[in-house]
Amino acid sequence: MANLFRRREDRRRQDGPTEDAVREALRDVRDPEIGRDIVSLNMVRGIEIDGGRVRVGVALTTAGCPLKHRITKDVTDRLKMVEGVSEVDVDFGVMTDADRQNLMNSLSGGEREIASAFRDESKTRIVAVVSGKGGVGKSTVAVNLAAALQRAGKTVQILDADVHGASVPVMLGALQKPNVIDGVIFPIESPTGLKFISMGNFVGEGQAIIWRAPIVNKALAQLMRDVYWGEPDFVIVDMPPGTGDVALTVAQMIPKAEALVVTTPQADAARVAVKAGKMAVQAHLKLDGVVENMSYAECPECGHEMRIFGGDGGERVAAELGSRILGRIPILPDTTGEPGRCLFEEGSSPARAFDEIAASISSMKVRKRIQVL
Numbered sequence: 001m002a003n004l005f006r007r008r009e010d011r012r013r014q015d016g017p018t019e020d021a022v023r024e025a026l027r028d029v030r031d032p033e034i035g036r037d038i039v040s041l042n043m044v045r046g047i048e049i050d051g052g053r054v055r056v057g058v059a060l061t062t063a064g065c066p067l068k069h070r071i072t073k074d075v076t077d078r079l080k081m082v083e084g085v086s087e088v089d090v091d092f093g094v095m096t097d098a099d100r101q102n103l104m105n106s107l108s109g110g111e112r113e114i115a116s117a118f119r120d121e122s123k124t125r126i127v128a129v130v131s132g133k134g135g136v137g138k139s140t141v142a143v144n145l146a147a148a149l150q151r152a153g154k155t156v157q158i159l160d161a162d163v164h165g166a167s168v169p170v171m172l173g174a175l176q177k178p179n180v181i182d183g184v185i186f187p188i189e190s191p192t193g194l195k196f197i198s199m200g201n202f203v204g205e206g207q208a209i210i211w212r213a214p215i216v217n218k219a220l221a222q223l224m225r226d227v228y229w230g231e232p233d234f235v236i237v238d239m240p241p242g243t244g245d246v247a248l249t250v251a252q253m254i255p256k257a258e259a260l261v262v263t264t265p266q267a268d269a270a271r272v273a274v275k276a277g278k279m280a281v282q283a284h285l286k287l288d289g290v291v292e293n294m295s296y297a298e299c300p301e302c303g304h305e306m307r308i309f310g311g312d313g314g315e316r317v318a319a320e321l322g323s324r325i326l327g328r329i330p331i332l333p334d335t336t337g338e339p340g341r342c343l344f345e346e347g348s349s350p351a352r353a354f355d356e357i358a359a360s361i362s363s364m365k366v367r368k369r370i371q372v373l
């Protein structure tokens with residue numbers, strides 16, 4: 001009787017998955033913050049298989065990791081697709097200090113001046129969105145360009161470098177403080193899946209920052225060094241308006257950066273946009289092109305394009321900079337800069353304009369440049 005029972009037990013075991021199959025499947029589960037699979041991050045600490053029942057031990061970087069639920073769901077969903085798995089349990093533990101420090105060191109590349117994404121040798125392209133003055137839609141362009149690149153299958157992160165006018169956290173609806181582990185800062189993931197980092201997330205909504213330029217520069221340099229950027233295809237940098245200090249810092253720290261100039265049709269915006277573009281060129285950034293925002297309004301009755309602001313700002317800026325217009329974005333009355341009301345809906349005419357801008361930028365040849373500064 002006992003033997004018979006054991007044999008049935010054995011058979012049931014054989015029906016379950018192999019440990020290798022489970023481990024392979026777990027390679028498809030990524031740590032949401034780090035963006036790499038939990039097996040290669042050494043977070044999987046034990047797999048127990050009992051027939052169709054699988055228990056997985058996962059070591060988190062910190063005990064209070066807010067991402068437990070998501071990891072549990074991702075592990076469960078993925079393992080249920082493995083043949084023979086009927087039930088999944090996830091047990092959480094915490095890494096030892098030494099393990100965590102090793103992991104963070106491997107992510108940050110140890111002691112360095114700047115994160116690898118910003119270095120010349122990395123594949124990541126850095127696109128700085130610049131304008132001569134505020135209010136022309138620089139942040140709107142930055143987040144919508146990022147969204148369009150993501151739609152096209154690119155990996156993208158946003159760096160909100162507009163310290164005094166930080167608006168990306170509000171626009172993307174993610175005001176929480178970033179997770180910081182052993183000196184490594186993790187980008188924040190917005191509800192739409194766009195990842196970004198902004199000084200706005202450190203100081204809290206409604207607080208004004210009254211830093212002098214050297215402090216702002218230091219804070220930015222720190223974000224470019226201490227944030228875990230990984231190596232996405234693009235980092236879109238929302239620059240402060242004008243031709244100031246920060247632009248020089250960015251140009252100096254990231255010689256491979258490219259610039260996208262935003263203007264509206266009006267002459268005053270265009271005049272200062274030309275200055276911002278010239279300054280980018282002087283700092284040896286490559287000019288990707290010009291975006292004319294708030295170009296026209298579409299008549300709701302007949303679809304006719306009304307050039308409300310008159311002016312030919314985009315053309316003028318492109319001509320004076322020897323560059324070209326990559327896109328014209330219409331005025332949309334319900335673009336309020338509030339969460340969910342600044343990202344244009346996929347398929348809408350402004351979103352399609354951004355898809356084209358994203359396609360033009362993606363297809364540009366990346367220039368290997370020599371640092372002159």
Ligand SMILES: Nc1ncnc2c1ncn2[C@@H]1O[C@H](COP(=O)(O)OP(=O)(O)O)[C@@H](O)[C@H]1O
Binds near residue numbers: 131330337
């Ligand atoms: N194409 C557009 N149609 C309507 N409103 C827009 C458009 N682009 C920007 N806006 C609005 O104009 C304001 C300024 O835009 P923003 O992107 O914050 O400019 P900047 O970053 O240059 O200061 C925001 O309220 C934004 O929602």
Ligand SMILES: [Mg+2]
Binds near residue numbers: 138139162165167
């Ligand atoms: Mg802005």
